[in-house]
Amino acid sequence: MERINLYLKEIKSRLHLDPNTEFSIIRELESHFEEEMADLEQAGVPPAASAEQAIRCSGSAHSLARMFYEAHSQGTWADAFLAVQPHLIASALFLTHLWAKPLAVMAAFGAVLLVALYGWARGRPNWLYPWVGYSFSPFVATIFFSRDFVYRSAVDLILGSRIAPSHAWLLLFLGLYALFIGLVVFSVVRVVKRDWLLVSFMLLPLPVLGVWISDIARIGAQFHTANPAAFRWDGRMFVTFLMLGLVSVLFLRLRRRIWRIALLAAACVSATILVGSRILEISGFLTLPMLVGLALFTFLVPAVLEWILGHGEPIQASEQGSRAAD
């Protein structure tokens, strides 16, 4: 049974499904192989040979895992509808220029955060990941808008001769940075153990938001701004988030993993090209191919992370109990 266990372990490492479904699939295959080997041994086949024969009849672990993935991974139209909502909220904020109104932004963010927390507590259904990605956006905004102050205060603290009141704010911001980074790392690590592709799906809007926020921070725009330069991005951002919404629907409805990877890679590159032109204007050395290369590299970092951390989320407590009963 050792050979069978290795084979099943290889299948499990390639499934990329939620842990309860993976557990159920492996358990079902275990009972199948147990029965098949019993029949083969009854027919006179030695145990080692029966294991090999059973595995040969089953097919490659890769193709078996791929078919299970295709059977389980497709989201429903309801999932797709839910997944597209945060993209529509973001695009609406830019279409109506309401991103400059703090109440509108707080209401939007509050809704996104509540749904993200609800979905996370419910076992992270497929539609959740865009919501989680957008819930990180205040972290990105806080870091961009506070970085100059933090830098100046830190330099002042290190080189200065006395403690100033602004240093308390420095500590507060550093604490917030640590909290934000900790939450992002925790979320990414939990999701990557299920599937690196879901991390890429989750973080898809952040580079777009990051580029926009960096430009807004650079020109000194903020809420209630009257600076017309602050709104020149709005049309492009509206289109970009609509595109990301469409990508979310397609991603969830596609069954085949290779098409999902291709779709997200194309979306990453397209979004970068759509909003990255501003970076090219102000940068003296970046070219478009370099920017696209950077976007693809960022897209593939979760894959490297999964390779380092390994695949396999802990299963839920109820399943652990029934597994122990077996």
Next chain:
Amino acid sequence: MERTIDASDGNAKELLRGNTDSLLLFLIAESGPIHGYHLIKEIKRRSQGYFQFREGTVYPALHKLEQEGLVEGNWGDRLAGHARRCYSITAKGREALASRLRSWRQFTAAMDLILQPEQG
């Protein structure tokens, strides 16, 4: 008859594609709660060895049928160490099966009519 569908039998594989679900639904409806291994054996027995489905074909297909609500899987009796997952057809599955069988019979009847040499 001891033949199997193999990689070189492209015609047979093409014909089977799209009908695997119907085969599984029919056998599950007839047999009552049945688990995957017995389903594979039953397909081979009834086809007199013509169909030898792999686990890689049957189990993902069963899971897909369950996702669509056409069959229901439950952990049932044990065999030595592990519990077995048994599948039974749902009401929605019976409707789908009836529709597919109608289509299949109409299709094969029409094919049989065409494939007979014309008289005279």
